[in-house]
Amino acid sequence: MVFPIAPHLFSQPLTTIIAVALLLLQLPAAAILMSRLIKGPSRIPPLEPDSPTLDLLGSCTAVVPTLNEADRISPCLEGLSRQSYELREVIVVDSYSVDGTGDLVKAAAQKDPRFRLINDDPLPAGWVGRPWALNAGFLASSDKCEWILGIDADTVPHPGLIASLLKTAAAGNYDLISLSPQFILKYPGELWLQPALLMTLVYRFGPTGTGGDVPERVMANGQCFLCKREVLVALGGYEVARGSFCDDVTLARYAAAKGFKVGFLDGAKVLKVRMYEGAIETWNEWGRSLDLKDAASGGQIWGDLWLLLAVQGLPVPIVLCYLLFGSLPPVGVFPHFWLLGLNVFLVAVRSALCLAIAPSYDTTGASGKWLFWLSPLADPLAFLRILISALNQPTQWRGRKYE
Numbered sequence: 016m017v018f019p020i021a022p023h024l025f026s027q028p029l030t031t032i033i034a035v036a037l038l039l040l041q042l043p044a045a046a047i048l049m050s051r052l053i054k055g056p057s058r059i060p061p062l063e064p065d066s067p068t069l070d071l072l073g074s075c076t077a078v079v080p081t082l083n084e085a086d087r088i089s090p091c092l093e094g095l096s097r098q099s100y101e102l103r104e105v106i107v108v109d110s111y112s113v114d115g116t117g118d119l120v121k122a123a124a125q126k127d128p129r130f131r132l133i134n135d136d137p138l139p140a141g142w143v144g145r146p147w148a149l150n151a152g153f154l155a156s157s158d159k160c161e162w163i164l165g166i167d168a169d170t171v172p173h174p175g176l177i178a179s180l181l182k183t184a185a186a187g188n189y190d191l192i193s194l195s196p197q198f199i200l201k202y203p204g205e206l207w208l209q210p211a212l213l214m215t216l217v218y219r220f221g222p223t224g225t226g227g228d229v230p231e232r233v234m235a236n237g238q239c240f241l242c243k244r245e246v247l248v249a250l251g252g253y254e255v256a257r258g259s260f261c262d263d264v265t266l267a268r269y270a271a272a273k274g275f276k277v278g279f280l281d282g283a284k285v286l287k288v289r290m291y292e293g294a295i296e297t298w299n300e301w302g303r304s305l306d307l308k309d310a311a312s313g314g315q316i317w318g319d320l321w322l323l324l325a326v327q328g329l330p331v332p333i334v335l336c337y338l339l340f341g342s343l344p345p346v347g348v349f350p351h352f353w354l355l356g357l358n359v360f361l362v363a364v365r366s367a368l369c370l371a372i373a374p375s376y377d378t379t380g381a382s383g384k385w386l387f388w389l390s391p392l393a394d395p396l397a398f399l400r401i402l403i404s405a406l407n408q409p410t411q412w413r414g415r416k417y418e
Contacts, residue, residue, distance in 0.1 A: 034350040037333065041357060044325030051221035052364070055371065059224035061281035062183055062194065064175025066099065071181050073103035075241075076160040078152030080145050081107055084168035085114040087289060092123040092130070094172030101178050103160050105130045108148040110138075116168075131155075145237070146262040150253040156244075163247055165240040170196065171287040172239075179285055180241050183278075190275035191242045191267060193235040194282025195223045198376050203383030204294025210372060211327075211393035212297065214365070215305055215401050217372070218327055219319050223281045230271035231315060234279045237263030239286050246275055259309035260409050268310055283375050298400060306405040316405055328398030330361040331391060365391045 077095055081088060095105050107120045109132060117132055124130035135151040138144055149165050156163060162181060166172065184192050198213075200206050220226050220234040227233055240263055247253075255269045256262035271277045291297040308316050337344075337355050344351035369388055378384050 031350060034354045037329070038350050038354050038357065040321075041325040041329065041354075041361075044322045045357060045361060047322060048218055048326045048361075048364075051218070051225070052368075054225040055222040057225075058222050059278075059280055061224075061284050061374075062179045064173050064285055065179040065182055066175060067101040067178040067181070071101040071178065073100065074160060075102050075162040075164055075177055075181060076152075076156040077102060077105045077164045077166055077177070078149055078156065079105065079107045079166055079168055080110070080148035080152070081112060081116050081120075081168050082110040082144065082148075083112045083114045083116060085112070085116045085119060088116060088119055088168040090171040091166070091168050092119065094170070094174075094176070095166070096123065096127045096130075097174040098172065098177045099174075101181055102129060103157060106152045106155055107132050108135050108152040108155075109133070110135055110144055110148055142257045143260055143262065146253040146256045146259065146266075149262075150257075153247055153252050158244070161244055163242050163244055165237060165242075167238040167288070169288055169290055170238050171199075171289070173285045173287075176239075176282075176285040180239075183280065184241065184243075187278060188276055189278045190246045191235075191240075191270050192278045192280060193237065193241070193263060193267065194239040194280055194286055195236055195375065196238055196286040196288040197283035197374070199287055199289040200376055200378050200387075201289075201381050202293045203386050205291070205297050206378065206381060206383055207386040207390055208294045208393050208396065209297050209301075210369065210376070210387060210390035211397035212301060212305060212400065213372065213375070214327065214368065214390075214394065215323055215397050217368070218323060220279075222371070223279055226279060227271065227277050230268050231311070233264070233268045233271045233277050235263040235267035235277070236279065238288055239282060240267075242266075242270075246270060249273070260304050261307045261309050264307050264310040281375075287377055302400040303404045303407075303409050306401050308405055320402060320405060323398045323401055326361055327365070327394045329395075330358040330365070331394055333358040334362055362391060365394065 079091065095102070107130065109117050109120070111134055120130060120132040124132065133151065133155055135148050138147055153163055164177060180192060183189070198209065200209060216234065220232060250270060250273070253262065253266060256265040259265040267277050291300050306316065333354065344355060369390065376387065378387065
């Protein structure tokens with residue numbers, strides 16, 4: 016039922032003050048957002064699968080950190096085995112899994128001698144499990160390898176992934192490259208929620224292939240993270256990110272601040288990932304690291320929260336409030352007409368971005384695919400999740416507990 020509000024209430028002092036305050040909150044944020052999104056059409060194109068050349072022979076070590084990954088590591092192992100001669104070795108660093116992860120790696124090693132299983136030492140105080148395992152793999156890698164590729168167990172590498180990465184790094188003179196993947200979605204809830212959470216990254220850092228100029232705003236993805244060996248040596252391995260729950264972004268920003276060239280590019284054509292099972296797991300697991308607070312100053316965190324509130328958290332509720340609980344303001348009436356117009360514009364931009372990010376999703380086996388197009392309605396929840404995460408420190412991760 017619609018409850019119309021008499022048009023004269025648009026001139027009431029309280030509603031006018033609220034509308035002006037919202038405009039002052041949202042207008043600067045909308046300008047910042049558009050300055051980022053406008054770079055999208057000129058971004059670096061997505062990587063394509065490629066074949067190696069002889070100069071890349073044995074130049075890369077892949078390091079896979081694992082902890083109870085038996086249910087999802089097989090596609091990753093298979094994908095790595097299909098890489099060509101540029102991949103010298105695959106070091107799986109297992110943190111003493113109890114679900115048979117090690118047995119799967121050993122079986123892969125019987126078919127492909129490039130695979131090697133090691134166990135990391137007990138986790139020391141001050142370290143998070145993932146960077147500790149990655150550091151162990153780096154230290155165990157062959158010094159003949161120029162590049163170290165950290166890759167997660169839930170990824171599905173396409174043939175030609177590593178060759179494409181290495182050639183892109185050489186062509187762009189990159190010291191460090193990470194890729195955004197194509198996300199595999201299956202269930203209705205995640206089809207609705209996950210794109211809204213992903214959009215929090217796009218709004219804060221712009222589309223992939225457009226950033227990296229300012230170290231404090233560098234974005235990275237540890238699911239596929241290629242770095243020169245000499246750069247890791249210069250940075251002291253993963254030590255700088257030892258206590259970070261977003262070690263990828265922490266390390267990339269530190270490298271950029273030291274003058275190394277860092278790239279965050281679109282890898283949807285060379286890498287897939289099945290991160291979480293359903294909306295609840297996506298909310299709990301992915302949501303708790305998306306604030307990136309371990310890699311940012313307090314000012315950055317609160318600035319990003321303001322931006323997300325203004326351009327992602329508020330537009331849908333404001334438009335719905337006007338439509339459901341009030342008459343539409345007359346054309347030109349300030350500030351209500353301008354407030355509604357701004358938020359209709361922001362909702363339209365967000366809806367259009369569904370088209371832009373659609374190639375980042377594999378929904379082949381999904382049910383309720385149409386819910387993806389309604390993901391803008393989940394934007395207020397996405398902002399709420401980032402806010403909750405920013406205000407809380409994780410106490411457990413992948414089965415490990417942290418104090």
